[in-house]
Amino acid sequence: MSEGITMPGEEHSAGLGSGAEAAATVAGAEAAAPGSGTEAAAPASGAGAAARASETEAAARASRTEAADRASGAGAADPALAPGTEAAPNPRDARTSRWWRMLGRDRAAAVGAVILGLVALVALFGPLVIGDRAQRQDLDASLRPPSLSEGVYGLLGTDVLGRSVLARLVEAAATTLSVAVPAVLCSLAVGSALGLWAGYHGGRRESLAMRVADVILSFPSLLIAVVVLYVFSPSALNIVLILAVTRIPVYLRTARAEAAELRSRLFVDAARTFGTPSRKIIYWHILPIALPTLLTVATLDFCFVMLTESSLSFLGIGIQPPEVSWGLMVAQGRQYLQTAWWITVLPGLAIVLTTVSATVLAAWARIATDPAQRWRLTLPTKRRGASAAVPPELIP
Amino acid sequence: MTRTAAPAPTGTDDPALDVEGLCVDLSTPLGTVRAVDGVSFSVRRGRTLALLGESGCGKSMTALSVVGLLDPAARVTGGAVRVRGSDTLRLSPAERRKLAGPVLSIVFQDALTALNPVQPVGRQIGEAFRIHRGLSRREAREKAIELMTRVGIPEPRERARSYPHQFSGGMRQRLLIAMAVALDPDVLIADEPTTALDVTVQAQIMRLLRDIQNERDMALVLITHDLAVVAQRADDVVIMYAGTVVEKGPVRDVFSAPRHPYTQGLLDSVPEHAVRGRPLPAVPGSPPELSAVPPGCAFQDRCPLVRERCVRERPVLRPAGEGRTTACHFAEELTHA
Numbered sequence: 209m210s211e212g213i214t215m216p217g218e219e220h221s222a223g224l225g226s227g228a229e230a231a232a233t234v235a236g237a238e239a240a241a242p243g244s245g246t247e248a249a250a251p252a253s254g255a256g257a258a259a260r261a262s263e264t265e266a267a268a269r270a271s272r273t274e275a276a277d278r279a280s281g282a283g284a285a286d287p288a289l290a291p292g293t294e295a296a297p298n299p300r301d302a303r304t305s306r307w308w309r310m311l312g313r314d315r316a317a318a319v320g321a322v323i324l325g326l327v328a329l330v331a332l333f334g335p336l337v338i339g340d341r342a343q344r345q346d347l348d349a350s351l352r353p354p355s356l357s358e359g360v361y362g363l364l365g366t367d368v369l370g371r372s373v374l375a376r377l378v379e380a381a382a383t384t385l386s387v388a389v390p391a392v393l394c395s396l397a398v399g400s401a402l403g404l405w406a407g408y409h410g411g412r413r414e415s416l417a418m419r420v421a422d423v424i425l426s427f428p429s430l431l432i433a434v435v436v437l438y439v440f441s442p443s444a445l446n447i448v449l450i451l452a453v454t455r456i457p458v459y460l461r462t463a464r465a466e467a468a469e470l471r472s473r474l475f476v477d478a479a480r481t482f483g484t485p486s487r488k489i490i491y492w493h494i495l496p497i498a499l500p501t502l503l504t505v506a507t508l509d510f511c512f513v514m515l516t517e518s519s520l521s522f523l524g525i526g527i528q529p530p531e532v533s534w535g536l537m538v539a540q541g542r543q544y545l546q547t548a549w550w551i552t553v554l555p556g557l558a559i560v561l562t563t564v565s566a567t568v569l570a571a572w573a574r575i576a577t578d579p580a581q582r583w584r585l586t587l588p589t590k591r592r593g594a595s596a597a598v599p600p601e602l603i604p
Numbered sequence: 605m606t607r608t609a610a611p612a613p614t615g616t617d618d619p620a621l622d623v624e625g626l627c628v629d630l631s632t633p634l635g636t637v638r639a640v641d642g643v644s645f646s647v648r649r650g651r652t653l654a655l656l657g658e659s660g661c662g663k664s665m666t667a668l669s670v671v672g673l674l675d676p677a678a679r680v681t682g683g684a685v686r687v688r689g690s691d692t693l694r695l696s697p698a699e700r701r702k703l704a705g706p707v708l709s710i711v712f713q714d715a716l717t718a719l720n721p722v723q724p725v726g727r728q729i730g731e732a733f734r735i736h737r738g739l740s741r742r743e744a745r746e747k748a749i750e751l752m753t754r755v756g757i758p759e760p761r762e763r764a765r766s767y768p769h770q771f772s773g774g775m776r777q778r779l780l781i782a783m784a785v786a787l788d789p790d791v792l793i794a795d796e797p798t799t800a801l802d803v804t805v806q807a808q809i810m811r812l813l814r815d816i817q818n819e820r821d822m823a824l825v826l827i828t829h830d831l832a833v834v835a836q837r838a839d840d841v842v843i844m845y846a847g848t849v850v851e852k853g854p855v856r857d858v859f860s861a862p863r864h865p866y867t868q869g870l871l872d873s874v875p876e877h878a879v880r881g882r883p884l885p886a887v888p889g890s891p892p893e894l895s896a897v898p899p900g901c902a903f904q905d906r907c908p909l910v911r912e913r914c915v916r917e918r919p920v921l922r923p924a925g926e927g928r929t930t931a932c933h934f935a936e937e938l939t940h941a
Binding site (some may be wrong): 473474475477478479480481482483484485488492493496497577578579580 | 671672673700701702703704705708709710712714717718719720721722723728731732735736767769780783784786787
């Protein structure tokens with residue numbers, strides 16, 4: 209299935225270009241970012257005119273394109289993709305391969321997925337490979353710039369104590385992700401559950417949940433973090449917990465707003481007319497619609513959490529040396545910025561790349577999980593022209 | 605179709621749905637208004653009752669209070685809704701939920717918004733089975749496919765995986781009907797089931813509703829403003845105006861000899877009676893604002909027969925022939941006109 213993801217270098221840079229665009233938006237206005245991501249993801253081809261056509265027509269067209277795809281051998285690598293997939297003995301396989309194909313259609317998202325995959329792999333297995341290189345000092349090799357002649361560990365230069373920046377980046381990836389990912393997941397789960405419950409029921413329960421959110425929001429999150437981490441030891445677990453708690457209101461408010469709007473929809477009424485209990489209405493009818501929005505918020509928040517973690521580390525109450533995180537590396541390298549840019553810029557770049565990838569992938573996921581928009585990802589992209597439903601190598 | 609629901613414990617002559625003196629108040633910024641005022645009707649299994657009236661006359665509000673879906677701004681202030689011997693207005697939410705589906709169920713007007721856009725339709729239709737019969741996802745799916753076959757969806761097994769937006773309007777309405785009759789309800793309320801559809805599809809949907817009703821011996825409450833549908837399909841008709849019932853009786857009798865000037869006006873406005881080149885006849889004026897219903901008869905401003913008594917005294921429903929009631933002081937004059 210990887211043929212959908214690997215692509216020529218030229219397209220690679222194009223994908224990164226639109227990624228950078230999204231990055232600018234992230235820096236500018238948080239809320240606008242998903243929008244620009246979507247634009248980058250949605251192919252604005254001639255076939256895009258179908259977007260303006262009626263929905264049914266569009267859906268029909270999408271399925272036709274899909275059929276054309278199958279017939280043209282784009283998915284011939286997988287026998288489950290033969291026409292009549294619906295009746296295939298294992299529909300789960302067919303579904304998985306359809307996801308891969310949709311990912312392949314959106315280059316920016318595919319690049320984002322590859323980058324995130326690499327970061328995750330590095331975070332998981334990197335520390336095993338590098339051993340103690342991240343801590344090994346060599347004062348003779350202090351502040352060496354990136355070079356090709358110093359072996360693998362000199363590739364990205366060294367810091368003031370002569371430690372390999374590459375090795376430290378790898379080790380920091382593990383620390384950063386092990387703080388940011390659990391923190392985001394915790395606040396996502398708790399905040400969404402509370403918010404959906406509050407928004408669906410309304411009334412007193414809603415007021416209660418919103419007041420809790422207000423209380424959390426009324427303290428500057430950094431202040432809570434400083435107080436709590438000063439009183440308790442600044443262990444990784446405490447950092448995760450404090451970051452999770454301070455970010456709960458973001459999800460709580462979003463989820464509440466979505467649920468409050470959705471609860472008055474007719475299909476929720478319809479579910480009530482045949483006696484579906486509230487808990488199941490939230491789980492079956494409201495969560496699936498609110499989830500893409502919440503996930504988009506979560507990826508944006510992922511950046512925020514990484515940056516907060518670096519602020520905490522910078523203040524000396526976050527990750528404690530000799531452990532290292534990307535944020536801490538930026539903080540430590542700041543004083544050498546004029547003489548040794550690589551110590552600061554490279555971890556900064558790692559943060560930006562990871563967050564942009566997550567954002568782009570989130571924009572893709574939002575379209576891919578929406579049944580009414582999914583067809584966009586089955587259309588051929590603009591660059592290949594109007595006849596693109598047939599891969600170029602098959603055109604005689 | 606398997607009939608697993610137990611037959612109604614009530615005798616066949618008892619009504620499957622009995623609404624008595626239903627009153628619904630609406631809170632508005634300008635004060636409380638009465639949207640539904642003392643509406644009563646009943647319908648037996650196998651029979652069809654039509655609720656007929658202009659937009660805003662309270663017919664949908666009546667239906668929603670019967671199934672318990674009223675907006676928070678509206679409140680039932682009086683009356684009773686009896687199904688299977690219990691008054692649903694006085695049940696706890698949990699007890700109501702047990703009745704919703706197996707006893708009482710509703711088909712909405714706008715099928716697109718009544719279906720969840722991000723769930724395959726098969727799963728939505730199967731939802732009722734999972735809740736009331738505790739079936740597994742797979743069993744519920746089989747049931748859903750069975751129902752989709754019954755309501756005439758081609759290739760139901762494949763289509764069960766499709767999403768609502770991939771169906772045409774008529775097919776979506778069929779899906780809603782499938783959902784509503786899933787648990788074999790005693791009473792099916794259809795809230796303008798064909799208003800959003802084109803005429804040929806309307807006929808198909810009405811035929812489907814009739815077939816399913818006959819098959820399962822349901823009571824059908826048809827809410828509509830389409831006189832033709834009422835004439836063709838209903839056994840009895842309840843004509844509503846400004847939140848009250850103005851005339852009630854068997855369709856054949858009411859339509860051939862209306863005993864209320866409003867009914868007369870409605871029937872006259874059917875284009876079949878129109879003369880080419882003349883404006884279509886219509887009931888002049890518009891219904892009163894609910895906040896400003898005049899003290900006497902609500903219809904006085906538009907009534908050709910209006911007298912001094914109509915301004916003074918509100919007419920109550922009174923018998924007017926076999927099985928019929930009317931709320932007009934001067935019904936007899938219409939009879940002889």
